[in-house]
Amino acid sequence: MNDRALHTVDLTKRYGRFTAVDSLSLEVPAGEVFGFLGPNGAGKSTTIRMLLGLARPSAGRARVFGSDASDVARTHRLLAYVPADVALWPTLTGAEILHLQARTGPGIDPAYRDELVERFALDTSRPARTYSTGNRQKVALVAAFATRAPLLVLDEPTSGLDPLMEREFRTAVGQARDRGQTVFLSSHQLSEVEAVCDRVGILRAGRLIEIAAMRKLRGLRRAEVTVSYTGAPPAGLDTLPGVGPVEQLGADRLRFSLTGTPAPALRALAAADVTALVIREPTLEEIFLDYYGSAEATR
Numbered sequence: 001m002n003d004r005a006l007h008t009v010d011l012t013k014r015y016g017r018f019t020a021v022d023s024l025s026l027e028v029p030a031g032e033v034f035g036f037l038g039p040n041g042a043g044k045s046t047t048i049r050m051l052l053g054l055a056r057p058s059a060g061r062a063r064v065f066g067s068d069a070s071d072v073a074r075t076h077r078l079l080a081y082v083p084a085d086v087a088l089w090p091t092l093t094g095a096e097i098l099h100l101q102a103r104t105g106p107g108i109d110p111a112y113r114d115e116l117v118e119r120f121a122l123d124t125s126r127p128a129r130t131y132s133t134g135n136r137q138k139v140a141l142v143a144a145f146a147t148r149a150p151l152l153v154l155d156e157p158t159s160g161l162d163p164l165m166e167r168e169f170r171t172a173v174g175q176a177r178d179r180g181q182t183v184f185l186s187s188h189q190l191s192e193v194e195a196v197c198d199r200v201g202i203l204r205a206g207r208l209i210e211i212a213a214m215r216k217l218r219g220l221r222r223a224e225v226t227v228s229y230t231g232a233p234p235a236g237l238d239t240l241p242g243v244g245p246v247e248q249l250g251a252d253r254l255r256f257s258l259t260g261t262p263a264p265a266l267r268a269l270a271a272a273d274v275t276a277l278v279i280r281e282p283t284l285e286e287i288f289l290d291y292y293g294s295a296e297a298t299r
């Protein structure tokens with residue numbers, strides 16, 4: 001099989017005069033867990049619809065394991081897809097839907113499917129119309145992860161899941177990787193992408209602005225650190241590498257931004273009588289603004 005699971009060249013989608021996806025060129029090698037990050041409206045779902053042959057590109061091309069994405073009869077035998085808004089047959093139960101999907105998709109591992117039903121705590125005896133958003137997502141995730149499709153395309157698959165289920169999701173992605181499946185995961189949750197992906201592409205206003213290994217993305221991060229203390233304030237923080245301007249928030253509290261390893265800052269803090277320490281991770285939007293400049297970050 002082709003060693004490139006996904007390959008796009010100048011992939012473009014215009015709606016009238018609006019360009020939703022702009023000359024996207026991307027390669028995802030087989031076996032990689034690739035994160036596709038971007039804020040709302042960046043063009044993630046539109047890109048995915050073109051990869052799945054569900055939307056026709058205005059220009060450029062998309063290939064799935066070497067076949068043109070428009071050849072859905074061929075490419076859909078090689079992939080499983082979890083859409084952002086999962087719609088199920090309302091009168092069928094979860095079990096019936098899983099059974100149906102097993103018969104129509106690229107083939108499944110029934111024992112692993114049953115294990116996933118347990119792990120995702122899915123009550124498959126209920127009709128789908130009674131399912132919450134999260135439960136509908138679970139049905140779609142179980143169906144996708146149980147396949148042996150070489151490519152899993154997941155479009156913001158965890159937006160309705162609680163933290164316990166999010167953990168199961170991360171485990172299932174790791175198991176898919178261990179089996180050699182390629183995972184294309186669209187998300188706007190940096191922590192999720194960071195936990196499971198090998199590489200990440202950042203999309204903004206329809207353009208791919210960065211493709212980086214996770215290690216590099218971590219280097220871009222700027223955390224906000226708030227420190228409460230008694231007695232003398234921690235000394236020498238503002239001369240440390242990675243520490244941004246130190247802002248005093250009252251008599252016994254200060255705040256600073258931190259990029260890269262926290263070790264030097266923690267050593268400086270250890271010398272003071274710290275009563276509370278809060279480290280807030282930046283949002284994806286803040287990383288964009290931080291790294292690319294606020295003027296560029298708006299469409």
Ligand SMILES: Nc1ncnc2c1ncn2[C@@H]1O[C@H](COP(=O)(O)OP(=O)(O)OP(=O)(O)O)[C@@H](O)[C@H]1O
Pocket residue numbers: 015018020038039040041042043044045046047084188
């Ligand atoms: N059929 C359509 N007609 C016109 N504009 C569209 C159409 N589909 C999408 N768009 C626009 O294209 C842009 C990209 O939308 P898309 O759904 O791909 O974004 P997204 O990154 O998936 O966002 P989200 O995280 O909110 O799902 C948006 O501005 C959207 O309004």
